[in-house]
Amino acid sequence: MSGLPRPAGRPAIGDPRPHEAAAAHVTGRALYTDDVALRTHGVLHAHPVQAPHAHARVTRLDPAPALQVPGVVRVLTAADVPGVNDAGIKHDEPLFPTEVMFHGHAVAWVLGETLEAARLGASAVEVDYTPLPAILTLDEAIAAESFQGARPRLERGDVDAGFAASAHVLEGSFEMAGQEHFYLETHASLARVDDDGQVFIDASTQHPSETQEIVAHVLGLASHQVTVQCLRMGGAFGGKEMQPHGLAAVAALGAVLTGRPVRLRLTRAQDMTMSGKRHGFAATWRVGLDAEGRLQALEATLTSDGGWSLDLSEPVLSRAMCHVDNAYWIPHVRVDGRIARTHKTSQTAFRGFGGPQGMLVIEDILGRAAAALGIDAAELRRRNLYGEEQTTPYGQTVHDVGRLHRAWEQVLTSASYDERRAAITAHNAAHPHRKRGLAITPVKFGISFNFTAFNQAGALVHVYKDGSVLINHGGTEMGQGLHTKMLQVAATALGLPIERVRLAPTRTDKVPNTSATAASSGADLNGAAIRDACEQVLARLGPVADRLRAETGQEPAWEELVRAAYLSRIQLWAAGYYRTPGLSWDMVAMRGNPFKYFAYGVAAAEVEVDGFTGAYEVRRVDIVHDVGASLSPQIDIGQVEGGFTQGLGWLTLEDLRWDTGDGPGRGRLATNGASTYKLPSLSEMPAELNVALLGPDPEPSRTQAAVYGSKAVGEPPVMLAFSVREALRDAIGAFAATGGTGGSGAPGCGPVVELASPATPEAVWWAIEAARAGAGEGETDDETSTSEVSGTSGVA
Ligand code: MTE
Ligand code: MOS
Numbered sequence: 001m002s003g004l005p006r007p008a009g010r011p012a013i014g015d016p017r018p019h020e021a022a023a024a025h026v027t028g029r030a031l032y033t034d035d036v037a038l039r040t041h042g043v044l045h046a047h048p049v050q051a052p053h054a055h056a057r058v059t060r061l062d063p064a065p066a067l068q069v070p071g072v073v074r075v076l077t078a079a080d081v082p083g084v085n086d087a088g089i090k091h092d093e094p095l096f097p098t099e100v101m102f103h104g105h106a107v108a109w110v111l112g113e114t115l116e117a118a119r120l121g122a123s124a125v126e127v128d129y130t131p132l133p134a135i136l137t138l139d140e141a142i143a144a145e146s147f148q149g150a151r152p153r154l155e156r157g158d159v160d161a162g163f164a165a166s167a168h169v170l171e172g173s174f175e176m177a178g179q180e181h182f183y184l185e186t187h188a189s190l191a192r193v194d195d196d197g198q199v200f201i202d203a204s205t206q207h208p209s210e211t212q213e214i215v216a217h218v219l220g221l222a223s224h225q226v227t228v229q230c231l232r233m234g235g236a237f238g239g240k241e242m243q244p245h246g247l248a249a250v251a252a253l254g255a256v257l258t259g260r261p262v263r264l265r266l267t268r269a270q271d272m273t274m275s276g277k278r279h280g281f282a283a284t285w286r287v288g289l290d291a292e293g294r295l296q297a298l299e300a301t302l303t304s305d306g307g308w309s310l311d312l313s314e315p316v317l318s319r320a321m322c323h324v325d326n327a328y329w330i331p332h333v334r335v336d337g338r339i340a341r342t343h344k345t346s347q348t349a350f351r352g353f354g355g356p357q358g359m360l361v362i363e364d365i366l367g368r369a370a371a372a373l374g375i376d377a378a379e380l381r382r383r384n385l386y387g388e389e390q391t392t393p394y395g396q397t398v399h400d401v402g403r404l405h406r407a408w409e410q411v412l413t414s415a416s417y418d419e420r421r422a423a424i425t426a427h428n429a430a431h432p433h434r435k436r437g438l439a440i441t442p443v444k445f446g447i448s449f450n451f452t453a454f455n456q457a458g459a460l461v462h463v464y465k466d467g468s469v470l471i472n473h474g475g476t477e478m479g480q481g482l483h484t485k486m487l488q489v490a491a492t493a494l495g496l497p498i499e500r501v502r503l504a505p506t507r508t509d510k511v512p513n514t515s516a517t518a519a520s521s522g523a524d525l526n527g528a529a530i531r532d533a534c535e536q537v538l539a540r541l542g543p544v545a546d547r548l549r550a551e552t553g554q555e556p557a558w559e560e561l562v563r564a565a566y567l568s569r570i571q572l573w574a575a576g577y578y579r580t581p582g583l584s585w586d587m588v589a590m591r592g593n594p595f596k597y598f599a600y601g602v603a604a605a606e607v608e609v610d611g612f613t614g615a616y617e618v619r620r621v622d623i624v625h626d627v628g629a630s631l632s633p634q635i636d637i638g639q640v641e642g643g644f645t646q647g648l649g650w651l652t653l654e655d656l657r658w659d660t661g662d663g664p665g666r667g668r669l670a671t672n673g674a675s676t677y678k679l680p681s682l683s684e685m686p687a688e689l690n691v692a693l694l695g696p697d698p699e700p701s702r703t704q705a706a707v708y709g710s711k712a713v714g715e716p717p718v719m720l721a722f723s724v725r726e727a728l729r730d731a732i733g734a735f736a737a738t739g740g741t742g743g744s745g746a747p748g749c750g751p752v753v754e755l756a757s758p759a760t761p762e763a764v765w766w767a768i769e770a771a772r773a774g775a776g777e778g779e780t781d782d783e784t785s786t787s788e789v790s791g792t793s794g795v796a
Contacts, residue, residue: 012491012498013708016634020484020503021232021477032234033188033202037263040190044073046254046264047118048106049125050273054134054343054667056100058107062126066110069124071117074258076109076250083220087246089210092148093309093346095218095246100129101308102344103658103667104273111254111262134343134667136660138175138282138305141340148306148341149314154321154590155334156393162297162332166288170369173285176360176757178305179278179350179650180671182679183478185234186271187244191251192261199226199252204233205244206476207516212508214245215252226252229507236478237646238349241516242311243275272672276348277656279304279316281357287365288332293375295384297332300324300361304354306339307346312353313339318450318587320354322394322594326362326719327404327444328384333393343667344658349518351646352718355445360651360757363441363722367729371752377726378417378440382408385442396446396593399704400697404442404600407624407694411440414690415604415622424606428734433611436619437731440604441723445716446595447520447706448580450587454515455580455596457525461490461533463572467559469494469501471533474514475526476506480714481635482522488631489527489707493534496558511575520714523631524596524706525578531707533576540570597704599716600694601625603644605686605723609731614765616728618648618686623720626694629709633693640691640717647721649680652728652759678760728764729753736771 024030037043051058063075078085078096087093097107108125112118135141163169190202199219205211208228216226228248233240247264254262266274281304288297302320306313317337324335366384370377385405386398411417417440424436448455459473471490477483483503491498504510515525544565548556556564566572584592603623609616623644627636654677657670671677697703705711732753753771756763 012488013631014629015488015632017484017488017632018634019481020487031231032185033190033204033231034263034265036202036231037190037265040261043261043263044111044113044254044258045115045118046250046262047110047112047115047122048270048274049108049110049122049127050104051100051107051127051129052103053100053129053131054103054136055132056129057132058098058100058127059130060126060128061108063108065126066121066124069117069121071113072110072121073113074111074254075121075125076111076253076257080253080257081218084217086217087214087249088242088309088311089214090310093246095249103669106274109250109254111258136342136344136658136667138280138303138340141305141342142303146341147338149310149339151336151338152318152321152590153334153336154393156395157332159297159299159332159334163288166296167291168289168373169286170372171286172368173283174364174754174757175282176280176357177654178280178347178656179654180272180656180677181235181237181239181277181350183233183235183237183239186266186268187240187247187275188265189244189248189251190261190263191248191255193255193259197225199256201226201228201248201252203228203230203244203248204240205230205248206233206236206240206478206518207242208476208506208508209512209514210242210516211245211248215249218249219252219256227507227509229505230476231505233476233478237351238353238518239275240478241349241518243348269672273669274345276307276311276346278350278650279306279313279347279354279357281305281320283361285361285365287369289369289373293369293373293380293383295328295330298324298330299334301336302358302361304339304357305342305344305347307342307344309346310339311346311348313347315450316349316354318354320358321590322392322446322450323355323358324361325393326359327386327442328362329386329390330393351643352715353519355715356647356650356719359719360722363726367726368752368754371733377730381440381442386444394594395591396595398444398598400597403626403694403697403703404444404602407600407602407626408442410624410692410694411602411604411622414624414692417604420606434608435611435731435734436606436608437727437729437734438604438606439723439726439730440602441726443601443716443719445599445719447524447597447599447712448583448595449515449519449521450585450594452583452585455521455525455583456515457529457578458511458514459526459529459533459576460510461530461537461574461576463537463562465563465566467500467562469496470504471501471530472504472510473526473530474506474511475522476517478517480522480639481632482517482526484635485523485631486526486530489530490534492708493531494538520712520716522714523710524712525580527631527707528578529576531576532578533574536574536576537572541565544568544570596706597711599626599711599713601716601720603720603723605727607724607727607731609728609764609768611735611768614761614768616731616761616764618684618724620688621686621690621723623691624694625691625717625720626711627713628703628705628711629696630693631708631710636693636713637691639713641689643715643717644720645680645685647718648684648724651721651725651757653678653680653684655758655760725755725757725759728759729755732764732767732771735768736774
């Protein structure tokens with residue numbers, strides 16, 4: 001369109017800009033939901049009545065004593081709910097339960113003039129319980145056949161034939177832990193009611209539209225009577241995708257019943273004991289490889305720990321199953337999935353959304369298989385990487401996998417992998433009590449929501465008469481830099497300096513029917529919607545620009561153009577919309593093209609482990625990550641560093657413990673604060689962390705990507721941390737090799753090392769003990785170990 005005003009100057013995308021609110025974050029100027037509460041007059045404070053049992057029936061609940069406590073205004077119970085007494089979308093999450101399903105479950109809420117009054121009121125509410133038997137661990141759930149939801153199967157090829165044709169067949173099983181989100185801002189909502197009965201809620205939510213829906217159904221209102229705003233979140237990581245809804249509904253119910261603003265903000269201990277976490281998984285597997293170590297067949301059962309209700313457990317399990325291949329071609333595959341119901345918090349989305357759990361299975365398998373087959377682990381992984389045009393077990397072609405191979409080569413070079421491997425071998429030969437390990441691992445992660453309908457987004461772009469621009473979109477800001485990127489997209493699309501564009505907070509009355517900001521797709525979806533709106537406005541401005549050029553013989557300035565367009569009665573604002581093309585997904589058959597493209601990354605990690613204690617340090621990590629043509633390189637590198645670190649925490653430090661004993665505390669979350677739950681901090685960061693973004697393709701047009709050629713970045717980097725776990729395995733193996741070759745004797749190959757997840761120093765120490773004890777045997781008859789079922793060689 002020649003008539004379009006031409007974007008002048010440098011495009012804003014690709015600029016290494018700081019986060020749009022970075023200064024506000026670090027100076028304390030940035031407003032979060034609870035800051036708004038503090039600025040609101042006449043606010044009531046909500047406090048939960050938490051049950052002291054993992055499973056129990058509520059036989060009596062008497063709020064009367066609480067009402068005697070000075071400052072207590074009201075006690076909310078099931079009897080107060082005018083609509084549906086349910087906090088979720090599956091109708092399996094009573095908001096005010098009569099059956100306690102986990103230790104800490106809120107059975108009632110107390111509203112007080114102060115938080116202290118509400119707290120004292122909550123402890124005065126009298127509740128009688130009949131305790132019931134509780135299922136806590138995956139083993140208990142499997143033994144009791146306590147499952148919930150669908151039990152999908154993903155299948156390709158002929159698994160039996162694949163095993164028959166394999167030179168090596170290995171089997172094993174292991175469990176991986178869940179993870180606490182530990183966002184800095186705990187769950188928070190502030191609800192108000194206006195003179196017309198409209199409910200307005202500020203909430204720390206990744207999914208304002210769904211918070212709106214749940215609040216409406218709890219209150220028995222239509223969606224147009226409820227507005228949800230999310231100013232920003234102080235971290236969410238998937239934990240605010242579904243979990244905020246019931247809490248917002250409690251605040252809204254309180255506001256409707258009292259006519260006063262109600263603030264609900266969980267303390268850290270409440271947040272940790274009440275809100276869902278990453279799913280722990282158990283996996284049993286059998287794998288077949290040919291004589292060269294090429295994967296032939298995989299059979300696996302993944303059992304996730306869903307906690308007390310389904311929440312997002314089904315889609316999390318789907319993504320886990322769709323990522324069990326990680327970056328490797330496996331011709332014959334059969335994976336079964338099931339979700340355990342346990343008496344714990346309802347486990348939920350967490351960065352990677354099941355992908356990390358699925359991928360950990362194949363990385364664990366390859367880590368063990370390398371030693372069993374006597375093939376260097378890096379070489380074994382490289383041999384199995386997808387080639388161009390191969391397909392995933394669910395039938396999607398792995399386009400652009402050349403980018404993954406390029407990242408792999410780049411890491412080997414930039415990390416001086418081979419030289420360091422040699423140096424580590426020399427170091428380990430000279431140091432009996434401190435061993436170093438090195439590993440390189442790939443990431444392939446599918447981008448789009450598996451649930452096809454979620455792959456749509458909307459935006460509003462307003463151009464005012466003075467030429468300034470206000471944008472609004474359906475995505476939420478949780479620290480990931482989405483708003484920064486959206487400003488860059490709008491400025492680029494309109495050809496304006498970024499300062500001319502402002503972004504307004506997310507609200508359901510601006511852009512309706514939005515999807516959760518999740519699946520890393522926030523920038524892909526909302527960016528495309530913003531670009532659509534900008535292009536609509538530009539298309540309308542085109543003829544006006546032509547007229548002005550003809551009149552003046554000059555390119556009109558933006559302000560002049562906008563003014564002239566307004567006077568000519570041209571609409572200066574637009575609603576943009578986008579839906580991802582080309583997606584298909586049959587969730588029963590587990591087949592289709594659920595992803596628009598794949599994001600890739602590669603990491604190499606070096607660790608040093610102390611043989612007396614199992615303590616270790618991460619000496620160096622080198623990452624090359626694929627974000628396509630970066631919209632905002634500084635933001636993207638921050639996401640890669642943050643995601644990697646969160647993955648490091650999950651795999652090596654963070655250790656959720658519930659009381660699984662038979663005492664009165666059964667089911668209590670023992671790690672309910674930062675004092676008992678170990679998070680990564682500066683001292684656990686790699687001494688050297690090098691992050692590079694993979695450069696453009698020789699033929700960039702071939703790259704499958706989203707807005708302006710960019711790729712999503714939010715979740716994939718989590719799984720770069722597999723490199724650290726595998727480096728630990730490598731170092732542990734070296735302890736066994738002392739005084740002999742151990743295992744196969746190949747470089748970087750010790751005995752088969754089994755490593756618990758998280759690989760805490762304690763777990764590492766036990767693995768060293770096992771490796772030392774098993775040195776020279778290479779195989780144990782422990783039922784959970786890797787055992788070679790049939791085959792020709794490899795195990796010493
Ligand atoms: N980064 C920060 N700083 N805080 C967060 O809460 N959440 C992650 C990731 N990066 C998160 C984050 C998760 S779980 C997802 S799905 C994406 O950001 C969501 O945002 P995006 O789609 O805009 O990438
Ligand atoms: Mo992210 S787990 O998809 O919110």
